[in-house]
Amino acid sequence: MQDEKNKESLDLSSPFKGTGGITILALESSCDETSASVCRDGKILSNITANQTVHEKYGGVVPELASRAHIKNIVPVVDTALSSANCILSSMDAIAFTQSPGLIGSLLVGSQFAKSVALALDKPLIAVHHMQAHVLANLIDDPKPGFPFLCLTVSGGHTQIVLCKSPTKMEVIGETIDDAAGEAFDKSAKLLGLPYPGGPLIDKYAKEGDPGRFHFPEPQIPGLDFSFSGLKTSILYFLQNAGKSQVYKEGSIATLDEQKKFIDENLADLCASIQQRIVSILLNKLKKAVVQTGIKDICIAGGVSANSGLRTAFEEAGKRYHWNTFIPAFQYCTDNAAMIGITAYYKFLEKDFADLSITASARHEFH
Ligand code: KG4
Ligand code: ZN
Numbered sequence: 001m002q003d004e005k006n007k008e009s010l011d012l013s014s015p016f017k018g019t020g021g022i023t024i025l026a027l028e029s030s031c032d033e034t035s036a037s038v039c040r041d042g043k044i045l046s047n048i049t050a051n052q053t054v055h056e057k058y059g060g061v062v063p064e065l066a067s068r069a070h071i072k073n074i075v076p077v078v079d080t081a082l083s084s085a086n087c088i089l090s091s092m093d094a095i096a097f098t099q100s101p102g103l104i105g106s107l108l109v110g111s112q113f114a115k116s117v118a119l120a121l122d123k124p125l126i127a128v129h130h131m132q133a134h135v136l137a138n139l140i141d142d143p144k145p146g147f148p149f150l151c152l153t154v155s156g157g158h159t160q161i162v163l164c165k166s167p168t169k170m171e172v173i174g175e176t177i178d179d180a181a182g183e184a185f186d187k188s189a190k191l192l193g194l195p196y197p198g199g200p201l202i203d204k205y206a207k208e209g210d211p212g213r214f215h216f217p218e219p220q221i222p223g224l225d226f227s228f229s230g231l232k233t234s235i236l237y238f239l240q241n242a243g244k245s246q247v248y249k250e251g252s253i254a255t256l257d258e259q260k261k262f263i264d265e266n267l268a269d270l271c272a273s274i275q276q277r278i279v280s281i282l283l284n285k286l287k288k289a290v291v292q293t294g295i296k297d298i299c300i301a302g303g304v305s306a307n308s309g310l311r312t313a314f315e316e317a318g319k320r321y322h323w324n325t326f327i328p329a330f331q332y333c334t335d336n337a338a339m340i341g342i343t344a345y346y347k348f349l350e351k352d353f354a355d356l357s358i359t360a361s362a363r364h365e366f367h
Contacts, residue, residue: 028098030101033336045085067108093124135299137328150289154180156182159176160174173292185199185307205271211276235274299326
């Protein structure tokens with residue numbers, strides 16, 4: 001049992017005797033970003049990400065193409081992360097990787113690579129949950145939130161309110177019952193004829209638009225859960241009716257030319273109004289979670305936390321309700337290996353190592 005052996009042979013008294021610090025090579029490959037980071041004692045020495053542009057013309061990530069691109073990218077990305085950190089592979093104290101959730105073919109590339117390196121170097125392997133890593137991206141830079149804190153994690157596949165009691169103890173207290181916030185952005189963008197991923201484009205055009213021009217409904221979902229599928233449907237009907245109605249009426253659909261003309265003439269206002277609604281759905285639930293828990297250190301995380309409308313509204317809510325607000329630096333919001341590295345650092349301190357028999361998993365809840 002490799003993990004048992006590692007636990008016995010590692011002296012984790014302070015300072016760690018391996019290299020004078022705990023240096024971890026971390027890999028992220030759960031979706032369409034191949035990323036590697038070197039992290040020492042919770043500080044990020046490098047964070048290198050190769051984005052995959054191959055998916056743009058398909059309107060979404062094509063899993064098979066993503067796996068192939070990871071295979072092509074992983075060695076150069078790791079090499080660059082090591083050289084940027086001025087480190088060599090053999091000086092790593094552990095190898096960390098995203099184990100779940102994500103696209104299985106993509107996850108397998110990172111997990112197999114990490115396992116091979118850990119085996120070759122005879123170093124511990126650390127398996128990281130991608131959504132926990134998004135939350136802990138808030139611990140990379142100072143100032144850091146104190147425990148317990150709440151985190152609204154908003155990505156392409158998830159929307160969660162997480163109660164974080166310690167770096168390794170988290171509980172999901174609210175989540176989406178259908179689409180994720182990132183999907184709401186991307187699917188709305190697709191309806192507007194924008195390429196994938198549409199979230200950043202909606203953000204860009206929204207800056208020029210009037211968020212009060214069009215009114216999209218806010219779903220009434222009980223508790224701390226979210227729903228975005230109704231919003232998507234009302235946007236679809238609104239565009240199909242060229243702005244005349246948000247409900248489906250037999251025979252009332254505008255011609256494709258009329259629909260396109262309506263979008264072209266109102267793109268900025270449509271983006272601003274859609275963004276405003278997605279942001280208000282998110283923040284209203286977050287406010288409710290703050291009231292329920294009484295917690296005042298509040299974070300956001302995940303790809304959608306790069307959205308300028310959400311960032312501004314979140315900061316404003318913080319001032320208004322006296323929250324201490326935290327947002328990761330831009331490069332740690334979207335998928336990146338630095339967040340895997342910081343999570344692995346805390347798992348290392350708890351000697352939470354994985355056995356080489358561990359496998360990647362497409363779906364996996366917090367444990
Ligand atoms: O966390 P992430 O990089 O990957 C997942 O784990 O899913 O999140 C990707 C999502 C995509 O849906 C993308 O459109 C969205 O984050 N996103 C944005 C922005 N930047 C990325 N959505 C709105 N505004 C942005 N600026
Ligand atoms: Zn992510």
